[in-house]
Amino acid sequence: MAALPKLRKDLSRAIARGHPWIYAEAFVPEGPGQSGAIVDVADASGRFVARGVLDPSSPIRVRVLTTDDREAIDAALVDRRVARALALRRRVLPAGTDALRLVHGEADLLPGVVCDRYADTLVLRYDAEAVRRALGRLVVGALERALPGLRIIERRPEERGREPELVRGTPPPDTIEVHEGSVRFLVDVRRGQKTGLYLDQRESHQRVAGLCTGASVLDLFSYVGGFGLHAAAAGARHVTCVDAAAPALEAARRNFAANAVDPEKHAFVAADSLRLAADYRREGRTFDVVVADPPSFAPSERAVPKALKAYGSLLGNAAALVAEGGILVAASCSSHVTEAAFLGTAAGAAAAAGKLLQIVELRGAGPDHPVIVSFPEGRYLKVLVAVVS
Known part of the structure; x- marks a missing residue:
């Protein structure tokens, strides 16, 4: 096992409470160390604090796996944590859910490891190459033992945009059919964003759909039609899906058709959602429900001021597009943007557009x-549902 220099300040309380990250600036400077090594972290007096994965190239220098110096990082540990994660999903999700997150990194005590299930296929993703090196083989083994017979593919952090690696089983088909409630999605697990779908919005898709019966709906940053398809399936009068990626819109059309919803009765617009929202506002267009669910605008703390400016522009235009008494659904998936900052930006942008937001619901990711609790960075998704007047 590699040894790591001592911490320059006492973080033992935060780590003992469950915070899984130790940043580079917390350590006394020394050589970079080996990426993916399992290291012991000591306090200034040399006492053991934690054991975790070393990532010399990341601001998150160590991802903590245990605070028990007797606990080895081995197959038995990973098996226990995967089993616990699976048991939680069986407890909190409806039986038969076939598109879900099985392992959610830090929250399941496997920091940096994500595993999503799409029917008979498991998609593994790592937040860093160091995590894959340290835990990849152990995680695959644990999944094979817990869920035998399922296909496993791996999307590596350094290979974004490339075909994932087939780890176990036969190659996946072009699309895999899964369900969010009664709505069907045809998922491309090889080339789709994230691991194929934005599974963290599953419950919000269904909740917002109930507000869309008979409504005109604008779904900005629609990807493969998550909010828009649910709205159409729930009886929305007309849905406009907007996304910059033409392939995503083609997938959205296929998903509409797969649910016996005629895509020709709805609109699919290949455009920059930020610009189109501004254009629609200048044209005086309005909708009963407007959804703005953009990608992360703040990949780092340094990017937050610029991100809040972008959110302000987007949400001001989105609020202006909502008909009197209609619904605005606005989301932020950046952990660096706090809920307070997001809501404050939304309120200010709406006021500048002459609109008032009345919160109906504040949502997050699904169960x-x-x-x-001690890792607020993990509560990254914020979804505002508000009446606009």
Whole structure:
């Protein structure tokens, strides 16, 4: 086992409470160390604090796996944690859910490890190459033992945009059929964003759909039609899906058709959602429900001011597009943007557009995306549902 220099300040309380990250600046400077090594972290007096995965190239220098110096990082540990994660999903999700997050990284005590299930296929993703090196083989073995017979594919952090690696089983088909409630999705687990779907919005898709019966709906950053398809299936009068990626819109069309919803009765617009929202506002267009669910605008703390400016522009235009008494659904998936900052930006942007937001609901990710209380960074998704007047 590799040894790591001592911490320059006492973080033992935060780590003991469950915070799984130790940042680079917390350590006394020394050589970079080996990426993916399992290291022991000591306090200034040399006492053991934690054991975890070393990532010399990341601001998150160590991802903590245990605070028990007697606990080895081995197959038995990973088996226990995977089994616990699976048991939680069986407890909190409806039976028969076939598109879900099985392992949610830090919240399941496997920091940096994500595993999503799409029917008979498991998709593994790692937040860093160091995590894959340290835990990849152990995680695959644990999944094989817990869920024998399922296909496993792996999407590596350094290979974004490339075909994932087939780890176990036969190659996946072009699309895999899964369900969110009664709505069917045809998922491309090889080339789709994230692992194929934005599973963290599953419950919000269904909740918002109930507000869309008979409504005109604008779904900005629609991807493969998550909010828009649920709205159409729930009886929305007309849905406009907007996304910059033409392949995503083609997939959305296929998903509409797979649910016996005629895509020709709805609109699919290949455009930049930020610009199109501004254009629609200048044209005086309105909708009963507007959804704005953009990708992360703040990949780092340094990017937050710029991100809040972008959210302000987007949400001001989105609020202006909502008809009197209609619904705005606005989401932020950046952990660096706090809920307070997001809501404050939304309120200010709406006011500048001459609109008032009345909160109906504040939502987050579904129960298969749990959060450790002492790790607020894990509560990344914020979904505002508001009446606009």
